[in-house]
Amino acid sequence: MKLPKPLARAAALLSSDARADRVVPPSGHTAWLTSFTAGAMTFLCVFALALSLASGRLASRWSDALARTATIRLSAPPEQMQAQTEAILALLATTPGVESARALTDEENRALLAPWFGADLPVEELPLPRLIEVTEADPGYDGEGLRQRLAAEAPGAVLDDHTRWRRPLAEAAGRLRLLGWLSIVLIGTAMAAMVTLAANASLAANAQVVRVLRLVGADDHYIARAFVRRFTLRAFAGAGAGALAGLIGIMILPRTDAAGGFLTGLGFSGAGWLLPFLLPPLAGAVAFFATRHAALSKLREFR
Amino acid sequence: MHGGERVIAFENAAYNYGGGELLSEVSLRLAPGSFHFLTGPSGSGKTTFLKLAYAELLPTAGHVTIFDREVRGLSRDEVARLRRRVGVVHQDVQFLDHLPLAANVQLPLTVSGRKSDARDLGDLLQWVGLAHLSDALPPSLSGGERQRAALARAVIMGPDVILADEPTGNVDWEMSLRLLTLLVELNRMGKTILVATHDLNLIRQAKNQVPARVLRISRRRIQLAGADL
Ligand SMILES: Nc1ncnc2c1ncn2[C@@H]1O[C@H](COP(=O)(O)OP(=O)(O)OP(=O)(O)O)[C@@H](O)[C@H]1O
Ligand SMILES: [Mg+2]
Numbered sequence: 001m002k003l004p005k006p007l008a009r010a011a012a013l014l015s016s017d018a019r020a021d022r023v024v025p026p027s028g029h030t031a032w033l034t035s036f037t038a039g040a041m042t043f044l045c046v047f048a049l050a051l052s053l054a055s056g057r058l059a060s061r062w063s064d065a066l067a068r069t070a071t072i073r074l075s076a077p078p079e080q081m082q083a084q085t086e087a088i089l090a091l092l093a094t095t096p097g098v099e100s101a102r103a104l105t106d107e108e109n110r111a112l113l114a115p116w117f118g119a120d121l122p123v124e125e126l127p128l129p130r131l132i133e134v135t136e137a138d139p140g141y142d143g144e145g146l147r148q149r150l151a152a153e154a155p156g157a158v159l160d161d162h163t164r165w166r167r168p169l170a171e172a173a174g175r176l177r178l179l180g181w182l183s184i185v186l187i188g189t190a191m192a193a194m195v196t197l198a199a200n201a202s203l204a205a206n207a208q209v210v211r212v213l214r215l216v217g218a219d220d221h222y223i224a225r226a227f228v229r230r231f232t233l234r235a236f237a238g239a240g241a242g243a244l245a246g247l248i249g250i251m252i253l254p255r256t257d258a259a260g261g262f263l264t265g266l267g268f269s270g271a272g273w274l275l276p277f278l279l280p281p282l283a284g285a286v287a288f289f290a291t292r293h294a295a296l297s298k299l300r301e302f303r
Numbered sequence: 304m305h306g307g308e309r310v311i312a313f314e315n316a317a318y319n320y321g322g323g324e325l326l327s328e329v330s331l332r333l334a335p336g337s338f339h340f341l342t343g344p345s346g347s348g349k350t351t352f353l354k355l356a357y358a359e360l361l362p363t364a365g366h367v368t369i370f371d372r373e374v375r376g377l378s379r380d381e382v383a384r385l386r387r388r389v390g391v392v393h394q395d396v397q398f399l400d401h402l403p404l405a406a407n408v409q410l411p412l413t414v415s416g417r418k419s420d421a422r423d424l425g426d427l428l429q430w431v432g433l434a435h436l437s438d439a440l441p442p443s444l445s446g447g448e449r450q451r452a453a454l455a456r457a458v459i460m461g462p463d464v465i466l467a468d469e470p471t472g473n474v475d476w477e478m479s480l481r482l483l484t485l486l487v488e489l490n491r492m493g494k495t496i497l498v499a500t501h502d503l504n505l506i507r508q509a510k511n512q513v514p515a516r517v518l519r520i521s522r523r524r525i526q527l528a529g530a531d532l
Contacts, residue, residue, distance in 0.1 A: 022402065023413065025399075025400075211397065212398065213410075216387075216411040217384065217385075217415055217460075303358075303360075
């Protein structure tokens with residue numbers, strides 16, 4: 001199998017040529033800083049990921065609940081019921097933002113009440129309010145204005161748009177998800193910056209080594225490889241530990257479903273649990289490209 | 304082996320570090336298999352000349368060609384490949400201090416991805432008299448040992464040219480003669496040799512063994528010195 005050129009290059013840069021690695025002296029405790037940074041960043045990333053996924057679930061659940069319907073409950077003396085119902089329907093027909101409206105039939109009323117009072121309820125004889133289902137258009141109607149017009153037309157009509165309060169919440173959840181993704185991007189960028197700094201420091205500290213390597217005929221890719229390999233492996237290992245710690249952290253969070261279901265629980269569900277395992281290779285890739293870029297541009301300072 | 308008429312050629316080349324030209328109008332050719340000395344007072348530009356000869360520096364005027372390649376047109380990778388064909392012993396010999404002597408001597412092979420033959424390495428270390436020190440770390444070596452290790456490293460790739468900058472800089476006369484003998488042997492094997500030195504005794508000694516020519520830097524120019532010396 002033949003790899004495409006950039007991939008083959010990447011593979012060559014990572015290939016376990018122990019000798020290539022040995023030409024740069026081991027860097028002692030500073031090596032830990034890269035692993036630690038990658039670990040801490042990945043730990044944070046797991047939470048940002050969990051936050052994004054959880055708020056995403058929340059946002060979509062709440063948006064689904066916003067079925068864009070409201071109910072008007074009309075109480076009126078029996079002899080006026082029909083007239084007021086028609087008046088309200090006429091009013092709704094001219095209200096901007098209302099897509100459609102219709103009065104529930106007696107059958108539907110009975111179906112609604114059946115669970116409480118049994119199927120053979122004599123709906124017609126009870127002084128039940130008439131229900132009018134309003135389907136909202138996009139953009140929606142002005143709730144306050146509609147209430148006032150209803151009051152003028154039918155004093156016994158009550159507009160119940162209980163699902164409307166959830167809209168800002170659904171929007172907030174969507175924003176939260178966006179912030180989560182943004183955090184992940186920032187964490188990744190910060191890690192790239194940290195690795196670049198560390199790689200540059202390492203190259204500067206090993207200037208003498210680099211000079212000798214150039215003098216004996218090493219090309220830039222050879223020299224870069226020693227550094228790239230090192231930082232990639234360190235970032236990968238650190239990120240592995242960080243991801244594991246983050247996952248454990250998420251798993252021991254108390255379940256919040258019981259607490260009113262307001263928070264769906266900061267966690268992963270189903271295949272989402274696999275996502276944190278993508279973070280270590282991702283961190284390795286970030287370190288790979290950051291170090292490679294840093295090394296190849298720094299090496300130009302040496303002839 | 305190189306087939307052309309010149310291994311390294313300077314054509315009206317000049318070099319200027321920024322404070323006026325240090326070397327001017329340098330025109331010369333190193334023919335394959337030749338042996339040259341380069342002398343001149345301290346600070347006259349011997350090291351600078353060698354750096355031009357292995358493309359560490361680019362001439363600020365004129366042309367330098369190595370194996371018929373104009374140095375100015377070389378990419379970084381080409382410079383790297385060229386250095387594998389030119390063995391250099393630097394005036395300030397530098398090693399990778401964390402690797403043992405043997406690994407340092409093999410470094411040119413390592414970085415060019417070539418397999419090294421343990422027996423060849425043993426022979427080479429034997430030849431420079433360092434076989435017993437193959438596991439020693441460079442900082443523990445004496446000046447003369449470092450010079451010989453540098454020479455071994457310079458020749459391990461079987462280069463066509465060997466440029467040596469004060470290879471006897473900090474060794475006693477006996478060791479100087481030994482290093483000279485190594486260089487003469489290399490020349491007899493067909494290598495082109497250029498040795499920068501201010502040690503006139505060494506040059507006289509060499510002239511007894513090989514038809515060496517002497518280049519002298521004086522007043523920014525490089526000239527072929529007369530037979531008198
Ligand atoms: N990187 C540099 N920048 C500026 N000036 C330099 C640089 N390298 C060398 N020089 C100057 O160039 C002149 C020649 O230096 P060079 O090292 O070539 O002399 P040399 O003949 O090898 O001397 P020595 O016999 O002491 O080794 C010196 O005056 C030196 O100070
Ligand atoms: Mg010098």
